Amino acid sequence: MSSLFSWLTKAQALLSPSITPCLTCGKRNPGSSPLPGVCRICVEAIPWISSPRCLKCGRHVGCPDCTRSSEPSPIICNRSAVAYTSVMREWLGQYKYRGNERYGLLLGLMLDRAYIALKEEKRSALLSQKTLIIHSSWSADLLVPVPVSDSRLRERGFNQAERLADVLSKRRKIPQLPLLIRTHHTGKQSFKSRAERIADMKHAFAENPAVTAQFADWMKRKVPLNRPVRIIIVDDIYTTGSTIRACADIVQQMGSDYGYRVEVYSLTWARS
Ligand SMILES: [Zn+2]
Ligand SMILES: [Zn+2]
Structure with missing residues (x-):
């Protein structure tokens, strides 16, 4: 048979x-x-996260981290396309560590699906508050990839977060700006405790001086006056959220330096 x-x-x-x-x-x-x-x-x-259990961090299972934390978060919410299962780990490994470029578009399209879901979620929320004018919808204004260190970039040849953001940027016509740089290499995060990761991340990122002028110019020309600027930070994985929060803090600061109200979101391909 x-x-x-x-x-x-x-x-x-x-x-x-x-x-x-x-x-x-x-x-x-x-x-x-x-x-x-x-x-x-x-x-x-594919283990899609279609309706997250934790509305803050987009986790598909019960989330003690968000309920325990009393600290104000610099992001509105995180949404991830999939749960980080062993199969998804293999897919990401093929792309990130084995350099199989064909995965780039695949993972990018999966992230796009999470963006569409976020867009729909925000649109319904606005509709229920009756603050949305008929026919208009929610969309992000800018994508900001989480940067990798120079040594990581040399070793890998590309920044996976930037590639993911590229796919989304092209499909949804949302500009992308590398607002952040990585100031030091934080080493392998998976071997560290939650407290160690948070302490590590606090100083791992900084404003990218090469695009500050471009950012200011973009805000002046493109930002609507009647609402906050919506910026999405893009990365491959959300684990504790310390990377995203460290990046979001800087983006918030950059916005307020120029006198704008910024709403920061994050979109990550997988939620571990
Ligand atoms: Zn197959
Ligand atoms: Zn959570």
């Missing part, structure tokens, strides 16, 4: 040469999927 099945699969592949192997499982599964290069079966197995 199994040999008949494998023969049928081979025959089918020969008869339909247009079916290319799936990027993630390598099999030639028939049928179309909404994500280019990935088969229907793999797409069906």
Whole structure:
């Protein structure tokens, strides 16, 4: 039976040469999927976070971190496309550490889905407050990728957060500006405790002096006067949120330096 099945699969592949192997499982599964290069079966197995349990950090499971913390947060909320399962870790590893560039578009499109969900969530919230004029909708004004250190950039050849933001920027016509730089390399975060990570992150980022003038000019020309500027920080993973919060603090500061009210959000590909 199994040999008949494998023969049928081979025959089918020969008869339909247009079916290319799936990027993630390598099999030639028939049928179309909404994500280019990935088969229907793999797409069906993606652990999407469709309705987060924690509305603050977008976590799919109960969240003690947000309920415990009494500190005011510099972000409105985080939303992630997927839960960071072992399969998702493998996908990210293929991209980030093994340099399989074909994953770039895939992960970017997955992040785009999270953006659309956030947009819809914000639109319904505005509608329920009756503050939204009919036919208008919620959208972000600017994307800011989380920077990587120079040494990491040399080693990896690209900044994964910037690539993810590129996909979103092109699809949704939202400008992207590298407002931040990484001042020091923080080492492998996964080996550190929560307290260590937070202390580490506090001084890991700074304003990027190369784009300050461009940012000021953009705000002057593009920012609507009747509402705060909506800035989304983009990264691949949200773990404790200390990276995002450190970045958001600086972005908030930059906005207020120029006299603007800024709402900072974050979009991350996975929530661990
Ligand atoms: Zn597949
Ligand atoms: Zn939370």
